[in-house]
Amino acid sequence: MSLLSVSGVETRYGRVPALFGVDLTVGEGEFVSVLGHNGMGKSTLLKTIMGFLPTSEGRIEFEGTPLKGSPTEARARAGIGYVPQGRQIFPTLSVMENLRMGCLLSKSPEDQKIEEILQAFPRLTRLLGRAGGALSGGEQQLLALARCLCGDPRLILLDEPTEGIQPSIIEEMIETLHGLKASHAITLLLVEQNLNFITQLSERVMILKRGRITGEVPQSAIGDTRAMEDVAAQLM
Ligand SMILES: Nc1ncnc2c1ncn2[C@@H]1O[C@H](COP(=O)(O)OP(=O)(O)OP(=O)(O)O)[C@@H](O)[C@H]1O
Numbered sequence: 001m002s003l004l005s006v007s008g009v010e011t012r013y014g015r016v017p018a019l020f021g022v023d024l025t026v027g028e029g030e031f032v033s034v035l036g037h038n039g040m041g042k043s044t045l046l047k048t049i050m051g052f053l054p055t056s057e058g059r060i061e062f063e064g065t066p067l068k069g070s071p072t073e074a075r076a077r078a079g080i081g082y083v084p085q086g087r088q089i090f091p092t093l094s095v096m097e098n099l100r101m102g103c104l105l106s107k108s109p110e111d112q113k114i115e116e117i118l119q120a121f122p123r124l125t126r127l128l129g130r131a132g133g134a135l136s137g138g139e140q141q142l143l144a145l146a147r148c149l150c151g152d153p154r155l156i157l158l159d160e161p162t163e164g165i166q167p168s169i170i171e172e173m174i175e176t177l178h179g180l181k182a183s184h185a186i187t188l189l190l191v192e193q194n195l196n197f198i199t200q201l202s203e204r205v206m207i208l209k210r211g212r213i214t215g216e217v218p219q220s221a222i223g224d225t226r227a228m229e230d231v232a233a234q235l236m
Helices: 042-050 072-078 095-105 110-120 137-150 167-184 195-201 225-235
Strands: 004-013 016-026 031-035 055-062 080-083 155-159 187-192 204-209 212-216
Touching: 004 042, 016 031, 016 042, 016 055, 016 187, 016 212, 031 195, 042 055, 042 072, 042 080, 042 155, 042 187, 072 080, 080 137, 095 110, 095 137, 110 137, 110 167, 137 155, 137 167, 167 195, 187 195, 195 225, 204 225, 212 225
Parallel strands: 031 187, 031 204, 080 155, 155 187
Antiparallel strands: 004 016, 004 055, 204 212
16 A cells, blocks of 8 residues: 555646646655656645645545545644745744754654754754754755654655755755665655756656646666656656
């Protein structure tokens, strides 16, 4: 059974459709990505899974339980973590306070959880007292991911984490996510337009174009930037 199953999902903004019957599954422990240009519906897909936008058609199941009608908070409690595009950390709260907010959903003791998460994000350890808004964009992105992980999510929905981020932090994020995959058995659904980032992190890649999944990158092309570029050029 998949951890997440999305089938025939349609989402509209008012009367204007943005997703047209999207199907995808994410298995436990899998890293799955959705690649698409600007405006193709990537953020809409994650917002729909998280319950910020209602589905007009289709079905979303998490661990086999239908999510229809379930509010965002219940989805978060069920184990779906969301790192939105633009990060949305609390700018006036310190890094530590941001992490504490993330721990509200965790069942582990707060100090223990934060210590565990900081081991995966050493750069944040030096910044704990600084206001979130005084971090660089890349540091804020790391904080947003770390804060999400503080809530013990089973599945992480990650929206364009590389947008506007310096290459060194992108590399750090890739390493951190690889480490987390190995040690925490996290499951990831990533939406991105950065092909290099997707290539390095994904076991399966779907292409989203104008609200429709136009295809999946063949397994033989996964991890091979040149082959991925060829497939993406045909499907995007
Ligand atoms: N609040 C909104 N109201 C109306 N239309 C919207 C709204 N948000 C997004 N859309 C439209 O829905 C479509 C998909 O947008 P979405 O933000 O999901 O794309 P995206 O692939 O995440 O792109 P980007 O990388 O630019 O964020 C676009 O045509 C967009 O204009």
